[in-house]
Amino acid sequence: MLNSNIRVDLHIHSRISEYKEADGIVEDSVFENIDVLLTKLNENKISLFGFSDHNRFDKNLFKEVKEYIELEDTKTKYPHVKNLLPVIEFDVIFEEDKKKCHVLAVFDYKSDDNLDDIERVIESNKLTNSEQAYERDEFEKIIRDIGQDVILIAAQRKSLDNPRGGENSLSDSVDDIYEFLKVGYISTLEVQKSAVQGMILKNLVDFPRQINFVSGSDCHQWEYYPKHSKNENFKDKNYYFTVKAQPTFSGLVMALTSPESRFDRAETINYPYIQSISLNNQEIRLSHGINTIIGENGSGKSTIVYGLLEETNTKDGKYAKKILADNKFSVYPSGLSSNIFGVRQSEIINNSKNGFIFSEKENYFQRINHQNFENNIMEYSNKLFNNISNNIDIETSLKQISNLNFTIDLDFEDRQQYYIQIIADRNLSDSNIHQKRLIEINDILIKIIKESQNDYYDNESGAIWLKIVSEVSNLRNKIIKKYKERKGEIYVKNIISSGINDYTTDINSLIGVDDKKTSSYNKAKNDFKSLILNHVINLKTKSWEDINFPNKINGQSTKPHRGYNFIKIARYSDEDLSELFYEKVFKKEYRSIEKLKEIKDEKKFAESILNANEKNYEETYKSKISTLIKELKEEDTYIQKAGENIYVGSTLGEQSLVFYDYMVHEEKEESIIIIDQPEDNISNTKILSDLIKKFSLFRDQKQIILVTHNPMLVVNLDTDNVIYLQNINGKLMHKSGCLESEGIISLVAKTMDGGVEALERRYKIYGRS
Amino acid sequence: MVGLKLLKGDIKFMEEVRIRIELADKGQIKIINNDECLLEINADSKMTINGEEIFKTLNYSTNKKYVLEKLDDNHDEALKRKYEATQKLHKFYEDLLSDINKLNLDDDLTRSIDEFE
Numbered sequence: 001m002l003n004s005n006i007r008v009d010l011h012i013h014s015r016i017s018e019y020k021e022a023d024g025i026v027e028d029s030v031f032e033n034i035d036v037l038l039t040k041l042n043e044n045k046i047s048l049f050g051f052s053d054h055n056r057f058d059k060n061l062f063k064e065v066k067e068y069i070e071l072e073d074t075k076t077k078y079p080h081v082k083n084l085l086p087v088i089e090f091d092v093i094f095e096e097d098k099k100k101c102h103v104l105a106v107f108d109y110k111s112d113d114n115l116d117d118i119e120r121v122i123e124s125n126k127l128t129n130s131e132q133a134y135e136r137d138e139f140e141k142i143i144r145d146i147g148q149d150v151i152l153i154a155a156q157r158k159s160l161d162n163p164r165g166g167e168n169s170l171s172d173s174v175d176d177i178y179e180f181l182k183v184g185y186i187s188t189l190e191v192q193k194s195a196v197q198g199m200i201l202k203n204l205v206d207f208p209r210q211i212n213f214v215s216g217s218d219c220h221q222w223e224y225y226p227k228h229s230k231n232e233n234f235k236d237k238n239y240y241f242t243v244k245a246q247p248t249f250s251g252l253v254m255a256l257t258s259p260e261s262r263f264d265r266a267e268t269i270n271y272p273y274i275q276s277i278s279l280n281n282q283e284i285r286l287s288h289g290i291n292t293i294i295g296e297n298g299s300g301k302s303t304i305v306y307g308l309l310e311e312t313n314t315k316d317g318k319y320a321k322k323i324l325a326d327n328k329f330s331v332y333p334s335g336l337s338s339n340i341f342g343v344r345q346s347e348i349i350n351n352s353k354n355g356f357i358f359s360e361k362e363n364y365f366q367r368i369n370h371q372n373f374e375n376n377i378m379e380y381s382n383k384l385f386n387n388i389s390n391n392i393d394i395e396t397s398l399k400q401i402s403n404l405n406f407t408i409d410l411d412f413e414d415r416q417q418y419y420i421q422i423i424a425d426r427n428l429s430d431s432n433i434h435q436k437r438l439i440e441i442n443d444i445l446i447k448i449i450k451e452s453q454n455d456y457y458d459n460e461s462g463a464i465w466l467k468i469v470s471e472v473s474n475l476r477n478k479i480i481k482k483y484k485e486r487k488g489e490i491y492v493k494n495i496i497s498s499g500i501n502d503y504t505t506d507i508n509s510l511i512g513v514d515d516k517k518t519s520s521y522n523k524a525k526n527d528f529k530s531l532i533l534n535h536v537i538n539l540k541t542k543s544w545e546d547i548n549f550p551n552k553i554n555g556q557s558t559k560p561h562r563g564y565n566f567i568k569i570a571r572y573s574d575e576d577l578s579e580l581f582y583e584k585v586f587k588k589e590y591r592s593i594e595k596l597k598e599i600k601d602e603k604k605f606a607e608s609i610l611n612a613n614e615k616n617y618e619e620t621y622k623s624k625i626s627t628l629i630k631e632l633k634e635e636d637t638y639i640q641k642a643g644e645n646i647y648v649g650s651t652l653g654e655q656s657l658v659f660y661d662y663m664v665h666e667e668k669e670e671s672i673i674i675i676d677q678p679e680d681n682i683s684n685t686k687i688l689s690d691l692i693k694k695f696s697l698f699r700d701q702k703q704i705i706l707v708t709h710n711p712m713l714v715v716n717l718d719t720d721n722v723i724y725l726q727n728i729n730g731k732l733m734h735k736s737g738c739l740e741s742e743g744i745i746s747l748v749a750k751t752m753d754g755g756v757e758a759l760e761r762r763y764k765i766y767g768r769s
Numbered sequence: 770m771v772g773l774k775l776l777k778g779d780i781k782f783m784e785e786v787r788i789r790i791e792l793a794d795k796g797q798i799k800i801i802n803n804d805e806c807l808l809e810i811n812a813d814s815k816m817t818i819n820g821e822e823i824f825k826t827l828n829y830s831t832n833k834k835y836v837l838e839k840l841d842d843n844h845d846e847a848l849k850r851k852y853e854a855t856q857k858l859h860k861f862y863e864d865l866l867s868d869i870n871k872l873n874l875d876d877d878l879t880r881s882i883d884e885f886e
Contacts, residue, residue, distance in 0.1 A: 401820030408816045408857050410850065433872065529861065532824050533868050540831050540872060 011216025040225035050087035091133035101173030159199035250740035271671035273703035376550035390542030
């Protein structure tokens with residue numbers, strides 16, 4: 001597992017370089033003085049170093065030092081110094097008529113046989129003259145003959161386009177330095193000065209992959225480490241490089257193949273993180289960076305997630321709880337649960353199926369106010385219904401009078417009666433013609449008052465609103481007065497009418513036949529007039545009120561947040577709904593105002609409404625309207641990258657990527673992020689191009705724990721810690737380490753589909769293993 | 770009160786509908802609406818009128834003011850009974866139009882606005 005950076009200096013000379021250093025500066029750089037060097041290395045916190053002599057290899061020195069630093073005493077004495085690697089600084093002429101160049105060849109060390117091979121090949125191709133250099137063919141043959149994995153680092157002491165100065169630089173030695181770097185022949189450049197690094201980076205601005213330079217002390221006189229020798233002007237020299245890797249050849253390979261994740265890592269972190277978990281009393285240390293949990297299906301990966309998230313209420317959670325208890329699962333330090341943000345790709349998928357990738361509790365969207373839409377549709381549909389009903393009433397009263405005849409008969413007209421006939425006025429029964437206006441002005445007043453109370457208005461506007469409210473109230477009072485007068489009149493007339501009826505009943509029992517005839521003649525005449533008046537009243541109060549279908553209403557809300565717009569759009573938004581309205585409520589042949597105007601009786605009205613009959617048509621109409629409103633109020637949610645007018649795609653993969661992107665940019669308080677199988681539904685191309693980038697942004701910002709089946713996430717994300725789980729008869733077993741740890745790579749290759757391919761892609765330029 | 774003033778300006782004076790009942794020389798009773806004869810009834814002392822026809826003679830539409838012109842009493846003695854019947858019809862119209870006018874006036878919001886100002 002990787003939790004800290006190491007310092008590396010692979011460029012230290014020993015006495016065997018003396019054939020090129022005539023001034024004797026390497027005289028004392030021998031094993032007898034190794035404590036001088038180790039003290040200096042320890043002081044400078046160098047963990048990994050290498051003797052890199054000019055075209056020579058001192059096998060004995062290497063072996064002696066290697067054995068020495070592995071002694072417990074030495075380890076205690078020089079705790080920073082961890083390992084050394086065999087390195088040779090070759091002089092190579094890559095191209096004819098070009099200058100020579102210094103190339104550091106870093107070899108792996110697995111056994112002493114490796115050292116023998118290096119020594120044998122070097123000795124048989126030995127340069128004797130200090131000015132001599134190997135030609136490219138010779139150099140490559142030596143590397144091939146040594147037959148080991150190797151990393152080649154070329155010296156570069158000036159900018160790539162500078163023809164002068166900077167001896168032994170790669171740029172003076174080859175025509176096309178980019179080609180050498182591009183194919184990976186040369187892994188990286190050794191550059192000592194920061195200013196030169198800056199110039200070279202500028203030269204490489206279009207280079208297709210990230211290159212991080214390494215530095216070495218080029219120390220010849222150990223006593224003066226990290227100086228070259230006593231008299232060097234040490235100012236501004238970078239004498240080591242820092243990487244997050246194990247102090248081994250594999251660690252170095254990882255660092256050079258994933259410079260973005262291995263170089264320039266934070267030295268210290270300041271957020272809480274889970275330091276370890278424990279299974280069956282065995283500790284599994286976690287990195288504060290990126291951890292991946294891998295293993296076959298059923299190996300307990302997701303169970304661990306339940307444990308970390310302390311989710312034990314669900315059915316799966318309860319099951320996990322049992323397994324965890326059986327395996328004595330614990331987390332150190334405890335009490336970090338409030339620092340954990342957990343997400344399962346399956347949750348994102350479920351949420352997405354329900355309309356949106358973020359869970360509801362996350363308030364990403366702004367509510368849409370549907371009130372206007374609802375009011376408008378309700379008002380329109382009510383008015384439409386009333387209009388048709390009124391038409392029916394008018395037609396009914398018209399039919400009544402068209403069937404009504406009255407004969408004016410002079411015999412009865414002039415006849416004297418012996419009692420006073422009073423005829424009740426049947427028109428003025430219950431129709432109060434002020435009622436309609438009163439309802440309207442009430443509505444208006446409520447709207448005005450509501451609007452006037454909106455916080456939007458300042459005091460000045462508020463005063464204007466007050467005036468308006470007061471004036472409309474006055475007008476309303478006038479109408480109320482009339483309404484009440486009419487109501488009173490009707491009330492009184494009703495009483496009188498009742499009295500008259502009683503009186504008529506009484507009189508009828510007393511009067512003679514002729515009087516009865518006269519009385520009934522007068523009543524018939526009055527009824528005749530009343531029915532005509534009734535029709536007039538109907539026409540006055542029930543005429544078709546012009547209605548327009550409500551204008552398009554915007555039912556959209558946009559909440560900009562962290563580079564995305566979270567958009568909600570109601571179905572009705574900016575839509576012309578009239579066609580849909582008629583389609584949902586009326587049968588085909590009635591779907592226009594003109595057709596509806598022609599409805600003159602209840603039977604037709606019932607027939608015009610879908611699935612309605614004469615008994616339930618009003619109810620059916622209302623329920624259809626409310627269903628329509630409900631449907632149209634449904635909201636779709638979209639996410640839009642700010643500044644782009646394109647909505648993020650609807651595939652689960654694309655939406656998930658937004659989720660992660662947003663998560664990356666959101667300043668979540670939680671310092672620990674646990675994600676269960678983030679790769680589901682995301683294509684491998686997108687994993688490579690997007691997901692890995694997003695997760696990389698968390699590096700050194702948060703602790704990440706990923707459960708994954710995808711080797712690309714493990715390998716290309718260059719995770720700091722891989723935990724391989726196995727479930728053997730209910731017992732959870734584990735193996736863990738960073739990618740370069742012994743056996744981890746082979747586990748990734750073996751247990752994950754595509755693991756071998758992912759690794760091959762990465763290692764193709766680094767030898768055979 | 771700008772809005773209301775505009776509103777007032779938009780309101781038209783109520784259109785006058787003049788109804789006249791005539792006893793013609795040949796004894797027909799004519800009901801004339803703004804110089805147009807809308808109903809002709811042949812009648813003697815008994816005269817049957819139909820509700821819809823009477824209604825149509827008003828040429829009804831909302832917010833009109835109905836004026837019943839005075840019944841001309843120049844008539845032939847021979848048509849006396851018919852004249853009497855015409856008078857009764859005239860009386861009928863008088864009552865009917867008075868009620869309609871009352872409704873119209875009641876409903877006329879212009880009065881409210883006038884009072885308001």
